[in-house]
Amino acid sequence: MKKLVLTGAGGRLGSYLREPLSKMCDELVSTDWVEDIDTLYPGESYVKADLGSLEQMEAVLEDADMVVHFGAIGDEAAWDAILHSNIIGAYNVWEAAARKGLRRVVYASSIHAVGMYPKTQRIDTEVPHRPDTYYGLAKCFAEDLGSLYWDKKGMESVHLRILSAAQVNNPRSLGTWLSYDDLIHLVERAITTPITGFSIVYGVSNNDRATVDNHKASFLGYQPKDNAEQFSKAVLAEATPADPTDPGQMCQGGPFASVEIGFSGTASMNIVQDKKEI
Template identity: 70%
Template sequence: MKKIVLTGAAGRLGSYLREPLSKMCDTLLSTDINDVGETYEGETFVKADLAQMDEVAPLLEGADMVVHFGAIVDEMPFEVLWGPNFVGSYNIWEAASRHGVRRVVYASSIHAVGMYPKTERIGIDVPHRPDTFYGLAKCFTEDLGRMYWEKRGLESVHLRILSAAQVNNPRALGSWLSYDDLIQLVTRAIDTPVTGFAIIYGVSNNDRAPVDNSGAAFLGYRPKDNAEVYAEKVLAESEPLDPQDPGHMCHGGPFAKVDLGQSGLAQMNVVDDRKKT
């Protein structure tokens, strides 16, 4: 490919994607509202606000694909999320359509279906059941992607990431997505010849994974890592969980428990271990 655009390049997950994506194309154009520091060979960086179409549209000119990871990655009041998470998605899809981009690979989230109980193993075709305004933005973008595929032929793969962070709590024993598996997931979403509109869960090969990816097997994603290697230590250090607590019982974890507009990440112990250039 000649050009891939990566949004959210300064984020934690973006930091792990930049180098492998730079090796898949002649030019990787990375963008974020924050700087990324040193760039990789073949990578250029442009600072841009996703909520501003006049800043987004020029970036996608000549692009083959867009890997769209840019957003506020926490629950916030609806008005705060509106620009980057709702309008930003529209701007990406509309600009991609105008410039003839082939496919958008989108960082969706388990929070689009976060209110389902974890005792119910859900597939990729369950109806939306968001746990927050953040999850609602993921539902909106998944529907946006389906509409642009059906109306304009713009392919998209929506990666419902469960938890791409260090395994330091019981929920992560099922929800963990390792960084190596994240890279494989995004790579398969890019190099699969035909995808149309597709949804796939972003989760590693965990013994306790609570979701079913069989409906997206055509993407060729075969995760390698398993959070079970952390189980003994994590369970020994954890108190018994309350089965009446939606933060323990629902797929969305703490996001299923917090009030609308209140931070879900504040209830979690996410380590900022982003990769340094």
């Protein structure tokens, strides 16, 4: 592959994707809205760009084969902020990709597009949307956008409904964990699968306690290796008793299901910011 573009390259997940993506192409263009991302990998360049600008997205995607779109506000936030980066930003990526003739968009969707389903219901990739926040609603928009651009323009997209790509330190994460190695494998399969059309796949490791079902996305060849059960004894020993009346504990979206719309869903999640350093 000649050129890949990675949005959100300055973020935690982007930091783990940059090196493997740089090895999959002649040129990796990493982009974000921070001033720089310090040391670059061989074949990688950095461009500061605003997802809210269609013109800037067109410039970044010039001559690219595919875009891996991880750029967005990664939490629940006020409507105007979500609208700019996560909704208008998604439109700009898809529209720029279509105008520049890209074959495929690989998109970091989220469990929060279906976050209000109960964890007692094992959900597959074809359940109707049921967002838990503005953030989840934006993921629904981007999934439907990908479907529209496939049907109308023939541009493929793979939507990775990521559950919890962070260290396992709470009971919910025993079922939702996506290890960084499995994240990389998932993105690689989304890029290299010959034909994807419009596809949805859950981004989750091979956890015994997973509550989502990927059998309808098996053609991607995603075979996660890691299992959060190795952490269960320590995590459960520290956990307080579960509250079955709390949507944050009963629903797929975790704390996002219980917060007021517009307020942070990650504030109570104790996410370790273990960003990869070169």
